[in-house]
Amino acid sequence: MRPERLRVGGLAPFSTVDYPGHLSAVLFCQGCPWRCRYCHNPHLQPFTAGAITWPEVEAFLTKRRGLLDAVVFSGGEPTAQPALEAAIRAVLRLGFKVGLHTAGVYPGRLRRVLPLLSWVGLDIKAPFDGRYDAITRIPASWRAGMGALDEVLMAGVAYDLRTTIHPALLDAAAKEAIQTELFRRGARPARWQEFRAQGCVDAGLVH
Numbered sequence: 272m273r274p275e276r277l278r279v280g281g282l283a284p285f286s287t288v289d290y291p292g293h294l295s296a297v298l299f300c301q302g303c304p305w306r307c308r309y310c311h312n313p314h315l316q317p318f319t320a321g322a323i324t325w326p327e328v329e330a331f332l333t334k335r336r337g338l339l340d341a342v343v344f345s346g347g348e349p350t351a352q353p354a355l356e357a358a359i360r361a362v363l364r365l366g367f368k369v370g371l372h373t374a375g376v377y378p379g380r381l382r383r384v385l386p387l388l389s390w391v392g393l394d395i396k397a398p399f400d401g402r403y404d405a406i407t408r409i410p411a412s413w414r415a416g417m418g419a420l421d422e423v424l425m426a427g428v429a430y431d432l433r434t435t436i437h438p439a440l441l442d443a444a445a446k447e448a449i450q451t452e453l454f455r456r457g458a459r460p461a462r463w464q465e466f467r468a469q470g471c472v473d474a475g476l477v478h
């Protein structure tokens with residue numbers, strides 16, 4: 272698989288927050304099979320052609336060598352794309368570190384790219400039970416989330432765990448259940464991030 276096959280829906284040329292402690296560019300991969308109620312990038316969910324070609328990405332990154340520390344693959348869900356590994360390798364050849372944002376949709380694919388990564392930001396949607404599926408709207412998605420966490424922990428890669436909090440989706444008991452489960456699995460606590468209404472198309476959450 273060649274990096275040219277990666278569907279890139281957008282590119283943020285400069286970020287100080289997407290890879291902690293690093294100046295990074297962010298590639299927003301096109302396509303995600305989950306349908307999280309609070310998704311603020313619903314335009315990245317369909318598996319359509321990307322908005323930016325890989326040669327354009329490489330040309331941009333080549334000019335940023337020495338100015339940026341890292342490139343973060345975000346989404347959408349980057350691991351949904353078979354070309355992700357080739358694209359990561361291409362970025363590494365340019366001399367950047369690579370970070371990954373993932374919801375853990377495909378633990379097996381995540382395992383294959385973990386040795387190439389310097390940092391992973393993994394979403395923990397909810398406690399690993401039906402409350403997970405109520406957010407993603409995909410049956411048994413909690414199993415993927417749990418599997419992805421275990422892959423990250425086994426890989427020994429630097430990571431952050433993030434949970435989006437909306438009071439209609441996660442109450443205090445759910446938050447406690449998340450942290451208890453993470454502790455039990457040997458992970459660090461999840462960081463809460465506030466729900467952002469911008470981009471969210473679920474009127475029940477926005478209002």
Ligand code: SF4
Nearest residue numbers: 303305307310347374
């Ligand atoms: S996993 Fe991420 S990109 Fe996919 S629907 Fe959920 S919030 Fe949106």
